[in-house]
Amino acid sequence: MTDTPTSTRNLDRYGTAELPWSRALDILTADTPTADLTFFVATVRPDGRPHTAGVGAVWVDGALYFKGGPGTRRSRNLAANPACSVSVRLRGLDLVLEGEAHRVTDSSTLERVAAVYRTGGWPVSVEGDAFTAPYSAPSAGPPPWHLYRLTLHTAFGVASAEPHGATRWDFAR
Template identity: 70%
Template sequence: MTEPKATQNLDRSGSAALPWSRARDLLATQTPKEDLTFFVGTVRPDGRPHAAGVGAIWVDDALHFVSGPGTRRARNLAANPACTVSVRLRGLDVTMEGEAHRVAEPEVLDRVAAVYREGGWPATVQDGGFTASFMAASAGPPPWHLYRLTLHRAFGVACAEPYGVSRWDFTP
């Protein structure tokens, strides 16, 4: 289990710190079954930011997302794996910071593809990535690469009771 090394309560109105389990459990239950858009923020080689919406899922206690190998996002991650991923979950806005690295292990690709299929995207494993009958037009031709986010820090802002704002640190 990915557990934070430290939690900091950022709420200025007196609410208690939010437990990471709230965010983790929502990620596990809402992906891939609910229509969520995650936004991945990367950095271009010249330092300018780039953001794009992706479909992401929580598998094996980590966030995974797909990108075409020729996309700006994939090229940025190849040069600098540091990124952010943000999403609005039911009652909780979450922003995660960390590093995204390509996953090519067949057993992981098989597990993640199965979860994507549960959510309605007919992903199959091919040539170290995914292929399917449909994908975002901007992704380019398959196979599409799978990335796993290694969490360094995350922020949660609760927009439903119990309210609160917290930061979770996963690295010392």
């Protein structure tokens, strides 16, 4: 669970207070998967070059989940190096999440996350240890799709609406 940061640092240079993590958490919880949000996952290629791809992600039970076909660049990168970052523009808050993403294969988590995706309109089902559906974003590759859970290490938020501010949140590793 990532409900409570272990430390917080105010990054704002204009005298505003640090932002509470609850602001980001409340928006993630309320807006995924029903709001029109595009998350961008950045991974590292074996040669060290970055790779970024837009993904459909959902916040479930205190964690961010996203998918990718086994042949996609992001899945191949994560298999070799789980370090990644995920960026998203939320209502009034730009958010960057940093950590490690690992494949989820247990059926109870797959079913729970699939149910959340379905509330957003994607008719996904669990088949074995992966997802399948009649369609997905082209960047996900063909089915089946692997599910990944981000283990959050650090997050950065910059508020674009009142109350403004910029904050870094660190989480236990």
